[in-house]
Amino acid sequence: MDFSVLPSGALTLKNLRTPACLLAQDGDLTSIELTIENGHITSGKGTEVDMGGAMVFPTFTDMHTHLDKGHIWGRAPNRDGTFTGALDTVAADRAANWSAEDVRRRMAFSLRCAFAHGTSAIRTHLDSLPPQDEISFPVFREMRAEWAGLIDLQAACLVAIDNVSEDGPYARTADIVAESGGVLGMVAFPVPDLRERVRAFFRMADARGLETDMHVDESVDPTVATLRVIAETKLEMGVEMPLTVGHCCSLSVQDEAEAMQTLDLLAKAGINVVSLPMCNMYLQDRHAHRTPRLRGVTLVHEMRARGINVSFASDNTRDPFYAYGDLDMIEVMRQATRIAHLDHTGTDWPHAFLTNPARACGFAAPSLAPGAPADLVICKARSWTELFARPQSDRIVLRAGQAIDRALPDYAELDDLMR
Numbered sequence: 001m002d003f004s005v006l007p008s009g010a011l012t013l014k015n016l017r018t019p020a021c022l023l024a025q026d027g028d029l030t031s032i033e034l035t036i037e038n039g040h041i042t043s044g045k046g047t048e049v050d051m052g053g054a055m056v057f058p059t060f061t062d063m064h065t066h067l068d069k070g071h072i073w074g075r076a077p078n079r080d081g082t083f084t085g086a087l088d089t090v091a092a093d094r095a096a097n098w099s100a101e102d103v104r105r106r107m108a109f110s111l112r113c114a115f116a117h118g119t120s121a122i123r124t125h126l127d128s129l130p131p132q133d134e135i136s137f138p139v140f141r142e143m144r145a146e147w148a149g150l151i152d153l154q155a156a157c158l159v160a161i162d163n164v165s166e167d168g169p170y171a172r173t174a175d176i177v178a179e180s181g182g183v184l185g186m187v188a189f190p191v192p193d194l195r196e197r198v199r200a201f202f203r204m205a206d207a208r209g210l211e212t213d214m215h216v217d218e219s220v221d222p223t224v225a226t227l228r229v230i231a232e233t234k235l236e237m238g239v240e241m242p243l244t245v246g247h248c249c250s251l252s253v254q255d256e257a258e259a260m261q262t263l264d265l266l267a268k269a270g271i272n273v274v275s276l277p278m279c280n281m282y283l284q285d286r287h288a289h290r291t292p293r294l295r296g297v298t299l300v301h302e303m304r305a306r307g308i309n310v311s312f313a314s315d316n317t318r319d320p321f322y323a324y325g326d327l328d329m330i331e332v333m334r335q336a337t338r339i340a341h342l343d344h345t346g347t348d349w350p351h352a353f354l355t356n357p358a359r360a361c362g363f364a365a366p367s368l369a370p371g372a373p374a375d376l377v378i379c380k381a382r383s384w385t386e387l388f389a390r391p392q393s394d395r396i397v398l399r400a401g402q403a404i405d406r407a408l409p410d411y412a413e414l415d416d417l418m419r
């Protein structure tokens with residue numbers, strides 16, 4: 001199907017297929033007909049076009065990214081592919097290179113990729129150890145205004161938990177987040193005063209009316225278990241702001257009973273989880289000349305069984321935490337399906353790439369119902385096996401009913417930043 005040759009005016013796209021769960025129906029793929037008029041899906045009729053069974057999705061929400069880090073690989077490769085290698089390489093590159101202009105240009109590049117692939121909402125984490133918070137948040141605010149109507153943007157600050165205190169520089173970071181309409185974030189791992197720092201984090205978010213988003217237990221060491229403390233603390237304090245936890249890799253290697261108890265607490269506390277399997281595959285259990293055994297994929301099936309709101313997202317792109325990636329949610333869906341065995345296990349997993357992330361972050365719910373914007377991704381695939389067997393480079397993305405130019409930016413555009 002080539003939208004550039006279609007007649008203008010109202011169109012009725014017949015013979016499309018979509019996951020039934022997106023229409024609140026039981027079953028797997030189901031047929032759907034969509035009329036598009038004046039940029040919206042309507043219940044009317046237009047010029048009929050037979051779509052030949054093509055799969056259609058609302059545009060995607062990518063709820064865990066690092067737009068400020070993206071595409072530094074050319075000047076800051078991770079030499080050994082380890083988590084420590086990533087932390088050290090990024091810290092050095094940030095100190096040397098992350099001016100407002102550098103962050104702006106790489107962020108814009110990433111947004112163009114995401115837009116071309118069919119994403120319309122993104123939450124990014126922003127490295128926020130001062131002075132970077134004062135540099136990256138103003139750039140983020142500019143980008144959010146520039147991209148309004150194309151990609152809804154949210155930002156969460158990112159600092160290690162040992163920097164989180166009410167009387168240190170993190171208080172100013174939290175103020176910048178509040179002034180920017182952002183989300184309070186941090187990276188949680190075992191520290192001696194863990195409970196007190198988690199309490200301080202929630203108090204600071206509560207005082208400023210902020211939603212929260214943490215990187216948690218990104219490790220395959222089973223003794224790394226801050227998630228349980230985070231859930232217990234949220235319940236004890238009775239704070240009700242939305243909380244998302246990302247990664248949660250160590251759950252995959254913990255004692256089964258202990259892990260299930262933690263999941264019960266997550267369910268009770270209403271905590272959202274985002275799994276980042278592509279980045280986990282890259283970093284976890286990496287030792288030179290040794291085949292990785294532990295893959296660090298969090299317990300998404302057990303979470304779903306408890307009614308926990310589970311999503312998947314891109315995470316890093318072409319930076320020391322992940323050498324690859326292009327903010328393509330169809331790639332995330334394909335990889336997550338294979339890595340986490342989402343196939344053969346029920347038909348509602350598509351929510352984890354659309355509805356669930358939007359709900360966790362408070363973005364507009366993706367919809368194919370009349371009245372929704374005609375923001376659609378249409379693939380030359382009539383079944384899951386056709387969809388996941390190929391990269392879907394020839395997909396059509398409609399925004400407000402118009403096919404967008406899906407050309408991806410040339411990496412060479414960033415060459416001058418890589419010297």
Ligand SMILES: O=c1cc[nH]c(=O)[nH]1
Pocket residue numbers: 066069187215218279315316321
């Ligand atoms: O996965 C991670 C963890 C911390 N910071 C990142 O950019 N990515």
